[in-house]
Amino acid sequence: MDKTITWEQFTAVDLRVGTIVQAEPFPEARKPAYKLWVDVGELGIKKSSAQITKRYTAEELVGQQVLCVTNFPAKQIGPWMSEVLVTGFEDEDGNIVLAQPQANVSNGKRLI
Template sequence: MSTISWEQFEQVELRVGTIIRAEEFPEVINSAYKLWIDFGKEIGIKKSSAQITDLYSTADLIDKQVIGVINFPPKQVGPFMSECLITGFHRNDNVVLAVPDKRIADGSKLC
């Protein structure tokens, strides 16, 4: 495993946001959701596509706080433009979301 510098880590904008909208995404090959995440007043709402349908329903996701990388360039996913990457951990063939264990202000930066 290679190491990175503190300055390199600081360049990754890992922020907490609240999922305010979640929809099925039938246009993609691998089962996924379209998500709208509120990262607070400074950053605003960003969209993301997430392959998390095995462990979460759209109802489970509403009002859930997640950790996202907000400074990746936008990526076209089928007909949807993904603007951030929601983080998680692989468990077998599923992704478990990385979430804060206490509610905090949207837009807070991981430190």
């Protein structure tokens, strides 16, 4: 374990589920990536960029639920403004596997 955090520090991270409603290639990105639009319920449709082209096609991403950090400041990625961080794990080859709920839940629900 790298560092112990407090419960308050953990709860400060706003992790919510959202559904990818649109995905398209992001050719301007330095590394292969997609532009994503994620429906995060009451927070609305938020934009993100994700380097997940090795494991996923843009078409298969639409409709997938993902776990997002919603309270980071927006980040400029080339010409794209990313508003949420879509989370995932590195596999053995360094490719990202999306963090997803095992069953569908309402968009915007918070991880507790």
